[in-house]
Amino acid sequence: MTRRYSAFSLFKEGLAGQTGWEPAWRSPAPRKTYDAIIIGGGGHGLATAYYLARTHGIANVAVLEKGWIGGGNTGRNTTVVRSNYYYPESVALYGLAHRLYEGLAKELNYNIMLSQRGMISLCHSMIEMEIAARTVNAMQINGTDAELYSVEDVRRVAPIFNFSPAARFPVFGGVWQGRAGTARHDAVAWGYARAANSLGVDIIQNCEVTDFIVAGGRCRGVETTRGEMRAERIGMAVAGHSSVLAAKAGFRLPINSYALQACVSEPVKPILDTVVLSPGTGVYVSQSDKGEIVIGGALDRIPSYGQRGNLPTLEGVIAGLLEMFPAFGQLKLMRQWAGIVDVVPDSSPIIGESPLPGLFLNCGWGTGGFKAIPAGGTLLAHLLATGRHNDISRPFDLDRFVTGKLIDEAAGSGIAH
Amino acid sequence: MQIFICPFCGPREESEFHYGGDAGNARPEGADVPAERWGDYLYMRNNPKGAAREVWVHMACGEFFVMERDSVGHTVTATHALTDGKHPE
Numbered sequence A: 001m002t003r004r005y006s007a008f009s010l011f012k013e014g015l016a017g018q019t020g021w022e023p024a025w026r027s028p029a030p031r032k033t034y035d036a037i038i039i040g041g042g043g044h045g046l047a048t049a050y051y052l053a054r055t056h057g058i059a060n061v062a063v064l065e066k067g068w069i070g071g072g073n074t075g076r077n078t079t080v081v082r083s084n085y086y087y088p089e090s091v092a093l094y095g096l097a098h099r100l101y102e103g104l105a106k107e108l109n110y111n112i113m114l115s116q117r118g119m120i121s122l123c124h125s126m127i128e129m130e131i132a133a134r135t136v137n138a139m140q141i142n143g144t145d146a147e148l149y150s151v152e153d154v155r156r157v158a159p160i161f162n163f164s165p166a167a168r169f170p171v172f173g174g175v176w177q178g179r180a181g182t183a184r185h186d187a188v189a190w191g192y193a194r195a196a197n198s199l200g201v202d203i204i205q206n207c208e209v210t211d212f213i214v215a216g217g218r219c220r221g222v223e224t225t226r227g228e229m230r231a232e233r234i235g236m237a238v239a240g241h242s243s244v245l246a247a248k249a250g251f252r253l254p255i256n257s258y259a260l261q262a263c264v265s266e267p268v269k270p271i272l273d274t275v276v277l278s279p280g281t282g283v284y285v286s287q288s289d290k291g292e293i294v295i296g297g298a299l300d301r302i303p304s305y306g307q308r309g310n311l312p313t314l315e316g317v318i319a320g321l322l323e324m325f326p327a328f329g330q331l332k333l334m335r336q337w338a339g340i341v342d343v344v345p346d347s348s349p350i351i352g353e354s355p356l357p358g359l360f361l362n363c364g365w366g367t368g369g370f371k372a373i374p375a376g377g378t379l380l381a382h383l384l385a386t387g388r389h390n391d392i393s394r395p396f397d398l399d400r401f402v403t404g405k406l407i408d409e410a411a412g413s414g415i416a417h
Numbered sequence B: 001m002q003i004f005i006c007p008f009c010g011p012r013e014e015s016e017f018h019y020g021g022d023a024g025n026a027r028p029e030g031a032d033v034p035a036e037r038w039g040d041y042l043y044m045r046n047n048p049k050g051a052a053r054e055v056w057v058h059m060a061c062g063e064f065f066v067m068e069r070d071s072v073g074h075t076v077t078a079t080h081a082l083t084d085g086k087h088p089e
């Protein structure tokens, strides 16, 4: 049986007709009790299970997923990884994730195809350039990499942009983060799943959590479509469905669910070597390793659990894309889809114990939680193992909506989620 | 493009409307409202999957009204004017 992936194991299995590979994770029958249960088999849930086992030695853990692992937003996003935030709390959080991503392929023995091709956030006026200078300063002071780019710099990294004098969104420069880039989203889910499984974690798919077992004022377990399971610590990382489960646990969250859409073109030869974001047109774009142009934009305007996205938003995104890159007008769109994201008023995630003791939250990542998966997993695992925050997760507790200590990244770095 | 019905202007394109929050989320009154209650009013949301009762504004005429709709299939079952000026229950 071949467990580890390497050039040698590929070669050996090639000679053996690829017959010796082990499944990357088992599909065990659910047990009655666990030390910890994690609801949601997306990147955050799977990473939590992995760090619980690896960092805290708690491996008697189940990850419960109503569909298939990585079938939620983790497998639907546009794969951008970056840490260009404004507030120190955010930089600590996303910076932790960014650093962990840089070592993740090696750590998990799974190629997550991290491609640090850099990202440019464009400015379309002198005023935006002043805000960009402030953002670059903040990022540098907080210890992350950032450079203020001039028009010439932008021309160097994205020569096919519409630099014509008649352009509706002329370029003045932008914020560059050289360590930003993309990673293969499915591989992040599968890599964590495989690594958690090998440490003893049970990954249980097609298992929907339908209710909570509450006794003595604490959460003691869950009801599922595959029976009752008990644990004294339960973590929940269900992205766009957080409010649905919170209602079953008897509390509300500061969340609205919205569809966020993306689309990809037919694959073409390499033409765009970086990630380009334009707040002016509301569009961001990169080219996948396969050659597709991967296009994302703003949230839909209507709170929704309908996982398809609506047309006026898609039309706005495509119009913005063609304004930025007229050459893309020749491309055919191959696919369009949407995921349900959990949007919080201050555009920052919620990490901490819920109002139901024993139930811990990792949610509210909105449109930007893929880049945060290694940190979200580390922090929820810490909470489950110790019952306490560490310094990085503390500011993201639910209590900030009572104390008023919000971390407003929409105002800080101008991001939507 | 989905069509919503403004109780004042009739059927209009969805892009003319803006979501305004849960129906029934009345502002707490008085001087001694605890911080928890303010937090609840300002930030906590029902966010139901399925039948939803919400306040919307038609940006073209500026009127707020109640819309009942399904948050999965997006079908709209009713829209009502806020004739008494109070927050709908």
Ligand SMILES: Cc1cc2nc3c(=O)[nH]c(=O)nc-3n(C[C@H](O)[C@H](O)[C@H](O)COP(=O)(O)OP(=O)(O)OC[C@H]3O[C@@H](n4cnc5c(N)ncnc54)[C@H](O)[C@@H]3O)c2cc1C
Binding pocket: A039, A040, A041, A042, A043, A044, A045, A064, A065, A066, A067, A068, A069, A070, A071, A072, A073, A074, A075, A076, A077, A078, A079, A080, A081, A207, A208, A209, A210, A237, A238, A239, A240, A241, A245, A260, A261, A262, A296, A337, A338, A339, A340, A341, A365, A366, A367, A368, A369, A370, A371, A372
């Ligand atoms: C179109 C799009 C583009 C995006 N682009 C980016 C990007 O470029 N960069 C970035 O950083 N982020 C991006 N995001 C956001 C990112 O994808 C999410 O924040 C992230 O994937 C959230 O991970 P998660 O593990 O919390 O959620 P998910 O991957 O959604 O996992 C949650 C899981 O919980 C399961 N679940 C729900 N309810 C239950 C239940 N009752 N019982 C059991 N299981 C349940 C779901 O089936 C799902 O698999 C994008 C999102 C979308 C939709």
Ligand SMILES: [Zn+2]
Binding pocket: B006, B007, B008, B009, B010, B058, B060, B061, B062, B063
């Ligand atoms: Zn009207």
